[in-house]
Amino acid sequence: MNARLHAIGNTLAQRWCWSLLLTLMLIVLICLAGPMIAINEHKILAGVSTRILVSGCLLLAWALIMLLLQRRDQRRQLSDEQRDDLHQEQQLKKQAKDELGIIKDRMQQALQVIRDSSFYGKRGDRFRYELPWYLLLGATGSGKTSLLEHSGVEFPVNEQKDSLTHDIGHTRYCDWYFANHAILIDSAGRFTEQQGSGPDADIWQGFLRQLKLRRRRRPLNGVLLTLDLDQLLQDSEADLERYARTIRERMQELHSKLTIGLPVYLVLTKTDRLPGFREFFDALSREERDQVMGITFKESTEGTQASVLKQEFEELLRRLNSQVLQRVHQERDVARRGQLLEFSMQLAGIGERLALFVELAFGKTRYHNASQLRGVYFTSAPELEPNLDEDTAAIGRNLGLPRHLLPTTGANRGLFIRRLLEEVIFPEAELAGLDKRYENKLKWRNRLAYATALAVLVLGGGLWANSFLYNTERQHEMAARLEQGHDIQRQLPSVAGLSETAPLLNTLLDASRVYPADDQLSWTEQLGLYQGTLLNQMSSQIYDQQLREQLLPRIRRQLEEQIAANLDNRNVLSNALRAYLMLNMQRHLDPDFLKEWVGMDWSYRYSGQGQLQQQLTDHFDHLLKIGFDPVKLDKKLLISARNELRTEPTAELVYRMLQEDPSLVNVADFTFASALTSYPRVFDYDDYRIPALYTRDGYQRVFLARGIGLVKDIVDNNWVLGDSTELSEFEIRRIYSEVEEMYFRDYTEHWNTALNQLQIKSSTSLAEASAQLQAMTTGSRPILEVLQAVRKHSLLLDNAPQVAETAGELSGKLAKKADPKMRKLVASGVESALAEADANSARQTLARQFHELNVLLPDGQTPAPALQNAMDALFAVQSRFNAVANAPDPGQAAYKLARQRMNGDVDELGRLRQAMDNLPSPASHWLLQVADQGWFLMLSSTHNYIQQQYAAELWRPYRNSIAGRYPFDQQAEQEVALGDFNAFFGKGGNVDGFYSNVLRPFVSGNRGRLYARQVDGQGLPLSGTFLRQMSQAHVIQQSFFSENDSQAQLQFKMEPLALSSSLLKSELKLDGSSLVYEHGPIIGKQFTWPGTASRNLASIALHNLAGNHVLSRQSTGTWSLFRLLDEFQVESQTGSNVLKASLNKEGLTAQYLIASRHSPNPLNRQTLVAFGLPAKL
DSSP states (O other): OOOHHHHHHHHSSHHHHHHHHHHHHHHHHHHHGGGGGGGGTTTTTTTHHHHHHHHHHHHHHHHHHHHHHHHHHHTTOOOOOHHHHHHHHHHHHHHHHHHHHHHHHHHHHHHHHHHHHHTTTOOOGGGGHSSEEEEEEOOOOOSHHHHTTTTHHHHHHHHHTTTOOOOSSOOOSEEEEEOOOOOOEOOOOOHHHHOSSSSHHHHHHHHHHHHHHHHSSOOOSSSEEEEEEHHHHSHHHHHHHHHHEEEEEEHHHHHHOOOOEEEEEEEEEOGGGGGHHHHHHHHHHHHHHTSSSSEEEESSTTSHHHHHHHHHHHHHHHHHTHHHHHHHHHHHOHHHHHHHHHHHHHEEEEEHHHHHHHHHHHHHHHSSSOEEEEEEEEOOOOOOSSSSOHHHHHHHHHHHGGGGGGGOOOOOOSOOHHHHIIIGGGGGGSOOOHHHHHHHHHHHHHHHHHHHHHHHHHHHHHHHHHHHHHHHHHHHHHHHHHHHHHHHHHHOOTOOOHHHHHHHHHHHHHTTTSSGGGOOOOOOGGGSSSSSSHHHHHHHHHHHHIIIIHHHHHHHHHHHHHHHTTOOHHHHHHHHHHHHHHTOGGOOOOHHHHHHHHHHHHHHTTTTHHHHHHHHHHHHHHHHHHHHOOOOOOOOHHHHHHHHTTTTTTHHHHHHHHHHGGGGGGGOOHHHHHHOSSSSOEESOOOOOOGGGGHHHHHIIIIIIIHHHHHHHTTSOOOOTOOOOOOOOHHHHHHHHHHHHHHHHHHHHHHHHHHOOOEEOOOHHHHHHHHHHHHHHHHHHHHHHHHHHHHHHHHHHOOOOHHHHHHHHHHHHHHHSHHHHHHHHHHHHHHHHHHHHHEEEEEHHHHHHHHHHTTTTTTSSSOHHHHHHHHHHEEEEEEEHHHHHTTSSHHHHHHHHHHHHHTOOOHHHHHHHHHHSOOOOTHHHHHHHHHHHHHHHHHHHHHHHHHHHHIIIIHHIIIIIITTTTTTSSTTTSOOOHHHHHHHHHHTTTHHIIIIIGGGGGGOTTSSEEEEEEETTTTOOOOHHHHHHHHEEEEEEHHSSSSOOOOEEEEEEEEEEEEEEEEEEEEEEEEEEEEEEOOOOOEEEEEEOOSSSSSSSSEEEOOOOOTTEEEEEEETHHHHHHHHHSSSSEEEETTTTTTEEEEEEEEEEEEEEEEEEEOOOSSSSSSHOOOOSSSOO
């Protein structure tokens, strides 16, 4: 037990376990308490799907965190061996980087030497390519350095630098040798021997990249591959093949990295190791030692082919053999003669291995191209002499280095090297290919440079010429336009109107715009002799002068004509006179008003001439901007107009000026849309704009501030009317009261209009209605915002103190002109007038108008009980709608609620209607709209649900087994199976089940005549066709299933009615029973349908007097009776339960009466034929 507890404790202590438990606890907390979490009254976790999504995100976050922590732990748990390997790998990379840096520095120094050395002279920018560069490749100890140092080639720059030409020991990096006509790079043997990975490979690749970077066109001019003759002879064939493949890899790397073809020279070193070599060549002179010993292939010859190489090698041997006899005769020493004879044989022995190596290292394969092998050469370079100078020996002792590792300055020359380099390899420097891509790039770069220079030259010259021509052209154009304007002005009569003056002004305006403004001028237009600034200034001055001389007097005349023509129209006269006075009284100048008023007059004068109107407006706008001197006015006309305006009631004038007060610009108009902050929107038609004057700010900042003062401004100091009048205290009271009455009348009208236009926004689904109701019942609650706005703008601050102060100042100013008694009378009169005016203030009328709405928010924030009950009812409706919308089957949930309402239950919508009755309009109207909309949407959802049930329970069985079949379709061949008929129409069948279980609560009337039941004025949108067919289905049920609830059965009586005298008898047979009539007593017979016989035969036969059949009809099947009756002409008799069936043929008649116990008679074919269910309700 303890062990188990211990294991459980260890598991719980695991990081993944306790963190998972915490995550699961947090998920449980979210699921249980999520609906109670709200931010700004918005329940962000109320939805089930939201909580599931948050829970999933938490689990995903836990899994990601665990994965990241696991990877971190794994990295921390790396073994010491792995860390050591990593450290070693980093050290190797650092070593490779450092060594590559050394090579880069040496290459940079080499380039610097070439550029700066006096030996090579001035090389210019092409110094990199003036001298060919050759790379020496070969294994370590293959004699590359010895080959160069004992070549006999002069390296003057190396000697000037007084530096050793090789590293201590073997070459570790790369050494540059500067010959008179070439640069040779002695590379370290490890670069040749590396196998494509490791630090040496990285250094080698970096070295090739540097070559490509420094000498893009032709990084190298050739490659000298040194091959130790001992390695060729002594290595096994496998080792030699392996080394040849390594050389092939180096060649392919050179080709792929440098992207050029390189001539390759195979140099076999240490040829003196062959027996007889020294004896054979000891007698050579100095010049003969420098000659070339080897094979040089022709350019058209593929030297990598074994056959070619062998052939050339044999030719070399032949030449050597031709010298053997002469050398033997010259040699006196018998032993040395033997060595002489052996040399040619030893040399011939390397042919096969040499051919194998060449073919493997340079030959063509399926995957590689052949290298450009130019020749195979034999060389010999002596070992460095063991004698050291004292200084070098001292350095070696101090460093503790062995003598064989110390450098020497031996001057012995090798054999067959100098002329190989100077006369074979160096002259072929141009055989190396060029980087075609780089060459093409250079060509295109040069072409682009030439084209650019040409384009700049052409473009620059063209731009300058264009600018010069542009300025010249503009000067001529401006001169022409000014001359044209001068001609128009000379021909312009003094009484010309604005339409005749416009061409002059247009021409001058165009002249001033010939040159664009400086800020709109492109730089290309300023090249050359630009004179636009000076000429623009001159033309603008001419244009401005003509505006003052031509346009302004005509506008004055236009306003004078307008005033004279509207002396009896106060609205036009007032504004026209105001505009007219502004031309003179510039302290009152309002450019916007003046431009608008004059432009309005132009729209009437020049109707249909939009272009002329726009031109005149632009000219006048410019005139207002530049300003003008005061215009002399017509005093006689001015006096006449002012006298007319003074006859207008002062109150109306004050009110009109309040409506036009400029300070209203600083007060915003009011719309309910701007006052409502909820989302989504719940109101439609909330954009009715209440002018700023009829808002609280407009009342306080304009009406209160300006109302009383305007009386004084208009009468005592009105600049439009031009005079002042002393008013009595009674006149002040009367004017202000009239203004206040007009103001609050319009104030109330605007707010009533805005409120009455507000309508609850229509919703298209219960989910949308739920979201809308949520916005109405949470947060700022739009209905409360509307009521708060009404309260704010209808309960205005008491204005009596401010009015009293303003009116007191006004009466004081007026009384200064009167005697002391008059001043006392004025003061007392104003005070009494204000007291009376405040008592009957129209402002109180405004408050009373909206009193019923204002009491819904007694303190402006908290709803009154009636309003709170309505908001609670709204919230209940919202909760119900939300539950329906989020139910697994919203249609079924809506159906259940609708069924309860149809059954008379009081639900949330009913309680909302009850709460609505306690609210004033329009608040009650808004709730009524909510209730009606909600009920409509619920019925719509219910209708959809019932449609689904109808399609599944009734329409589908009807379509599959009833529709288009006999007896419902008389022309149909296929018959309705009696079992399907019973299942569809029988008691408890499809029709009965759908009616009883689904439809019954939503219809009224008896089943024979159904109507859509309505609650609160709305019901299901059931079509008349559907209701009639459901009633018809009930008739069929009552007719066929009255005897047996589950089986269709008819009992009826048939009796003969008439038979033609020319007939002997009629015989009717139904399912084995027969009714025969022979002109005797009429005896009826009782029948039952369906019969019990298997054939279900129904027939009738008529016999003539001779006893022969003259007519015979028969039918079989379940519906044989009905098919037989289709042959008859059936008519209803008195009482719908009796039918007369007549059979007529060629004047022969047989008639029967068919009586049923049910009405209508089931055998009346219309009972079944008239039935046909629609696809939709």
